[in-house]
Every structure is written in structure tokens, then in C-alpha cells.
Amino acid sequence: MGSSFTAVAVGLIDVAGTAVQESVQPAGAQxxxxxxxxxKPGGSLSQEIERLRIAALRARLLGYDVAAxxxxxxxxxxxxxxxxxxxxxxxxxxxxxxxxxxxxxIFVARSYEQLAxxxxxxxxSLRMTAAVxxxxxxxxxxxxxxxxxxxxxxxxxxxxxxxxxxxxxxFLQRRFLACRLARPTQPVSLREDLDQDALVAAAVRLAQEAxxxxxxxxxxxxxxxxxxxxxxxxxxxxxxxxIGAVHDTNLIDGLRVLLPRLQAxxxxxxxxxxxxxxxxxxxxxxxxxxxxxxxxxxxxxxxGPPR
Numbered sequence: 001m002g003s004s005f006t007a008v009a010v011g012l013i014d015v016a017g018t019a020v021q022e023s024v025q026p027a028g029a030q031x032x033x034x035x036x037x038x039x040k041p042g043g044s045l046s047q048e049i050e051r052l053r054i055a056a057l058r059a060r061l062l063g064y065d066v067a068a069x070x071x072x073x074x075x076x077x078x079x080x081x082x083x084x085x086x087x088x089x090x091x092x093x094x095x096x097x098x099x100x101x102x103x104x105x106i107f108v109a110r111s112y113e114q115l116a117x118x119x120x121x122x123x124x125s126l127r128m129t130a131a132v133x134x135x136x137x138x139x140x141x142x143x144x145x146x147x148x149x150x151x152x153x154x155x156x157x158x159x160x161x162x163x164x165x166x167x168x169x170x171f172l173q174r175r176f177l178a179c180r181l182a183r184p185t186q187p188v189s190l191r192e193d194l195d196q197d198a199l200v201a202a203a204v205r206l207a208q209e210a211x212x213x214x215x216x217x218x219x220x221x222x223x224x225x226x227x228x229x230x231x232x233x234x235x236x237x238x239x240x241x242x243i244g245a246v247h248d249t250n251l252i253d254g255l256r257v258l259l260p261r262l263q264a265x266x267x268x269x270x271x272x273x274x275x276x277x278x279x280x281x282x283x284x285x286x287x288x289x290x291x292x293x294x295x296x297x298x299x300x301x302x303x304g305p306p307r
Contacts, residue, residue, distance in 0.1 A: 031104055035087035038080050039107050045080045048072040049111050056117035074118065081115065084108045085129070092136050092257050096264070102137045109133035113146060124150050124165055125247040131172050132254035136261065140174075147172035164204050167211045168251055176215035183212025200245050207236035207252045214259060221268040230259050 058064045091101045109130045116126035127150030134143035151169035162182040170179040210232035217226035233256040240249040
């Protein structure tokens with residue numbers, strides 16, 4: 001368990017740590033050659049994922065130990081998936097994914113979904129990563145299902161505050177009203193004099209508040225709110241990255257990457273485009289119609305008095 005967990009932890013820190021470098025990448029960044037090679041059908045990574053899928057299926061149907069029946073290196077598998085994770089998020093930060101980027105996102109999502117079958121790894125974190133990549137690829141139903149599987153939603157009558165994975169699960173399931181109501185209401189302060197545990201708690205609460213604000217955008221359409229949410233997620237991600245909180249950093253970074261795509265496909269964006277299109281296409285017709293009515297109302301010089 002130690003070496004496998006370390007591989008995942010180090011890899012996820014690398015993923016989150018690329019956020020600053022990726023922000024200065026040139027527009028139109030594409031998948032690296034190495035990433036494309038990893039996804040090649042019949043390649044070593046594809047074969048390892050397939051063997052993991054078969055081992056997990058045998059474990060569910062026949063009760064075999066999935067960890068004992070595997071014949072591949074989990075460390076190598078997670079390292080390769082981390083590289084793909086970095087590549088997909090780098091491209092997603094530059095704009096909508098093209099066909100190659102979507103295929104890579106789906107590949108990463110399905111791979112993390114299979115990796116979550118290993119009992120020694122953090123299945124919640126891996127499934128939430130899979131949900132983020134399903135959403136990046138445009139597979140909303142798969143993302144919602146994976147988020148619900150990773151962190152089932154509690155009844156609101158249950159006592160206790162919602163943690164970050166639970167709020168992220170609500171958000172990815174498009175349960176925006178529940179996400180808004182479940183967000184923390186107390187003010188958050190990331191003061192430098194906080195100890196490490198208190199700083200982690202404050203950063204997580206800031207991310208939770210940001211998700212609640214982002215949910216408010218999808219309910220009310222206030223673009224300023226989602227911009228504030230994106231900024232708060234970036235602040236929380238950077239704070240947790242400095243501390244080394246691996247799984248929370250990775251989840252927040254994925255949600256931050258998702259926000260522009262979710263906003264671009266939201267009802268409010270579609271409505272704004274429809275209004276803009278209507279004004280552009282109907283205004284000339286309306287002006288011509290008004291002009292024609294004016295001409296009809298003015299009698300010609302040869303016409304007699306109106307009857």
C-alpha cells in the first residue's frame with residue numbers, strides 16, 4: 001500500500017503544481033506527443049487498464065482479490081495516468097477540447113474509474129477525478145453518475161456540515177440548489193498566522209464557499225458570482241498546494257478547470273446568445289417593416305383625399 005499510495009500522491013501533487021506553469025502556456029496548446037503515444041490502442045497503458053478491468057470484474061463476480069490477481073505495476077500505471085491528467089487539463093485551460101482532447105479526457109476518466117477498484121487506493125479521490133474528466137469530455141451523465149458513486153449525497157436532515165467531496169459531488173450532479181444551501185455560511189480567512197491544520201480547514205471552506213457561489217450563477221445567472229468563485233477556487237488550490245494536501249488540491253484544481261466549460265454550456269449563456277442573435281437578425285427586418293408602414297401611411301401627391 002505504501003509505494004502505490006506514494007505514487008498516486010506524488011502524481012497528484014504534480015498535477016496541481018502545474019497550474020501556475022500552465023497559465024502561461026501559449027493559446028491552442030495541444031496534447032504532447034508522449035500523451036498521444038500513451039493512449040495508442042494496444043499500447044502498454046491500454047493493456048494495463050484492460051487487465052485491471054478484467055481483474056476488477058473477476059473480483060466482483062467471483063470474489064477474487066483484485067490486488068492479488070493483478071500482473072502490472074500500479075506505480076507505473078498511476079505515473080502514466082498523471083501525465084495524461086496534466087496534458088488534458090493543460091489543453092482544457094486554453095479553451096474547449098477538440099476531438100483529440102475529448103478522447104484523452106474519456107480515456108483518463110475510464111482509467112481512473114478502473115484504478116478506483118484497487119482497495120489500497122483512495123477510491124473517492126480517484127472517482128471524483130474520473131467525474132471531472134467525464135465532464136471535460138462532455139459526458140455529463142457519466143460525470144454525475146461517477147460523482148454520486150464516489151460520494152453519495154446525504155439527506156439534508158442529517159446533522160453535520162458537508163465536506164468538500166460531498167459538495168463537489170452535488171455540484172457535478174447539477175444539484176445546484178442543494179450545493180448552494182449546503183455551503184458554509186461563516187466568513188473564511190486565510191491568515192498567515194494559522195497553523196497547518198487550521199489553514200487546510202480554511203482553504204477547504206473557501207473552496208466550499210466558491211462552489212456554493214458557482215451554483216448560484218447557474219440558478220440566477222449572475223456572471224460576477226462565477227468569476228468570484230473561480231478566483232476563490234484558485235486561491236484555495238494554491239494554499240492547499242503549498243501545504244501539500246494532495247487530494248483536496250487535485251479536486252479543487254479539476255473543478256477550477258471545469259468552470260469555464262460549464263459556464264459556456266449553461267442556460268444563461270445559451271439565452272444570451274439567443275437574445276443577441278435575435279437582435280442581430282430581427283432588427284433590420286423591424287426597421288424595414290416600420291419604414292414600409294410609414295410609406296403606406298403617407299398619401300401620394302396624385303391621390304385624392306382619404307376616404
